[in-house]
Amino acid sequence: MRASAARIAALVRKEFTHLFRDPRSLALVLLLPVVELLLFAWAISFDVREVPTIIWDADGSAASRAYVQQYAAGGFFTVKGSADSYDDIDKAFERGQARVAVVVPAGFQRAQDAGLRADVQVLVDGGEPTSARMGEAYALALNQRYNATSFASWVARTPGASVDAPTTGVLEPRVRTWYNPDRLSSVFLIPGLVVVIIMIVTVQQTAVTIVRERDQHTAEQMLVSPLSHTELVVGKLLPWTVLAFVDMAIVVGLGMGLFELPMRGSWAVLAAGSVLFVFASLAIGLIISSVTPSPETANIAAIMVAFLPSFLLSGFAFPIASMPPVLQAVTYAFPAREMVTISRGVFLKGAGLADVWTELLQLTAYAVVAVGVAVRLYGRRARR
C-alpha cells in the first residue's frame, strides 16, 4: 500500500493537538530545557570557589603569617577563622564551617630560615568529594608556588648558597585550563545538556505516546483502518523529531546569547551528529514502546534507559575517565556518550570532522543497529 501523506499529516496534527492540550507535556518539552539550562548555569554549579578554610597557626611567626596570608589572597579559599587544636578542626568540619584546614606547626620559621624543609599540613573534608578534590588541587598549587618563591628568596638572602639562582626564582607552576579558561561549569555543561534534552524528548515522549495509543484502545481502531505501520511510525516520530531540534535550538540559542557559549567548531559536524543521535534515540523510544505494557512502565523505562544514562553515564555530569572500568564499559551502551563528546568537541574545542569521526562512526553504527532492532520488535508487536 502506498504511504498516504494525508494519513501521516493527520497523525502529526493530532500529536501536536495532544501536546498543546496537555500543559504538563508542553511544559516538559518546551520549558524543561530552559529550566534545566538556568538551573545548571546558576544554581547547580560544579565550580569550586571560596572553599571555607580555617587556619591553625602554631608557629605564630612572621614567616607562618606570610604563608597563611596566601590562602586569604586568592579567590579559591575563604579563611573562615582560626583553630588551636585538631579538635577545633574536627568540629569545624562537622559543623560544615570549613572544608579545608591548614596546619602550620611550630618551628616553621626556624626550619625555613635554616634552609630546611618546613612541613605544613592541609586537611581536606572528604565528605564533599567534589570540593575536597578541588580544594586539594588548589592547595597543592598554592604550596608549590609558595615553595618556589620562598626558596628563591632564601637563596637570595643566604650568602654562599650555591644554587643556580636565575632558574629557581622563575620555577612557578602555571596551571591553565584550556577551552574553558574561567572554568565556568555552565559553559562546559550546555553542550551536554543539549544531549540530555534531546534524549528526554525523543525517547521518553515517543515511547509514552505510542504505548498510550494501545492503552486508550485507539491502536485497535488504527488496525481496522488502512493505516500502515510505516505511516504510523513516521507520523508518531516526526513531531518529536521536530521538537527535539526546536529544543536544541532553544538551549544553544540561550547558551550562546546568555552564557557566552562559544561555537568554535563546525555546525555541519554538529548537525550530522545530532541527526544520527536523534535517529538512535527515536529507535530506543520505539524499542521501549514495543516491550512495555503501559504508558507508566514506558515512562519509567525511558527514564532508566534514556534520562539517567544520558545524565550520569555520558560524561555530562561526571567524567567517564574517573569511573570504575565496569561503568566505563557500560557507557558505550548508550549513544549519549558519543554525542556529548561530539557536542563538547564542536562547541568548546572547535572540533571538525577529523576530530570526532570515530564518534560519528560509532553513532552511525549505533543508529543502524537500534533502528534495525526497533523495526523488528515494533513490527512483531504491531502484528495482529
Added chain:
Amino acid sequence: MTDSPAQQASDAVVASELRRSFGAVKAVDGVSLRVPRGAIFGLLGPDGAGKSTLIRMLATVLAPDSGDATVAGASVTKRPDAVTPRIGYMSQQFCMYPDLTVAENIDFFAVLRGVDKPTRKRRAAELLASMGMAQFTRRAAGRLSGGMKQKLMLTSTLMHSPEILLLDEPTTGVDPVSRREFWTILAELQRAGTTVVVATPYMDEAERCSHVAFMLSGQITHHGTPAELKALIPGVLIEVDAPDPRQALAAASGAPGVRSAHLLGDHVRVLSDADAQAPERLQALLRAQGIEATALAIEPDMEAAFSYLAEAAS
C-alpha cells in the same frame, strides 16, 4: 461448515473452527458460526465466555491460533486488508482520544479510513444529528457521558459506511435510556441494510436481535432465532409474586414437578414440567404453607431461555 458457495456468499460472516488461547485459557475454543446478511446477530454470554475474543478475531485485530473466518467475503487471516475497509469495529473499552473533541476524533479516524473531506463533513453532520449529538461536537470526548461516548464511537465507526458492524458490548455500563436509544439506532442501521454483530451480556437486548448465539467457556452452545431458542425451553414458565420472594423461592424449589427456580428482580421464576395445571398447583401448594403467593404462566423470554440453557450445559 458444509455450505454451498452461493450460500456462503450471502452470509456476511462465516467462521469455522476459530480458536484462540491466552496462556492456558482457551478464550475461544472452536467456534463456527454464520451470520446472514442484514441480520442483527446477538452474541450472548456471561463475562469471560469469549465474546470479545471472537469479535476481535472477526474484526482482524486479533489473529486466531487456528481456524479462519470470512468476513465481507475475505479471509481475516489471509486478506485482513480486504476486510477492514468494509467493516466497522467498536471495542468494549472507550477507544477515542479523551483530549480531542467529538468532531476532531471523528475526523481523525475518518481521515485514516480514507474518507474524503466533503463526505466527512456531510456524514459527520448527518450521523451526529441523528444521534442527538449535534450540539456536542466541540466537547472533549473524555467529558462525555457514558451513553454519549458510545454514540461517538458508533458515529466514528459508521463514517466510512461499513457493510458489517462488529460491536463488542456497546451498551455495557450505559444507562437504560441510552441503551434503548442505541438499539433504536441499530434497528435503523439494519433497515438500511447493515449487518450487525453485537456482543452483549444483557438478555433483554437479545429480544431485539434477529439471530442469537449463546456463548459459554469459549464455545457456542446454542444458536438460532430468539423464537427457536425460546422453543427449546421444556415445560411451563411460571412467575410467582409473593410478599417475601425468598421464602416463596425456598418453598417452590422443592415442589413436585419444579425443574428449577430462581429470583428475578422481586419475582420468583419457576420452570415446571409441561402441564396446563402447573401454575394453579404451585399457587395452591404455596398458600398451603401460608405464603400469600400468586402464580401465573408467562411467555418464555430470552432471560429464561438463557438460564435454562446455561443450567442444562453445566
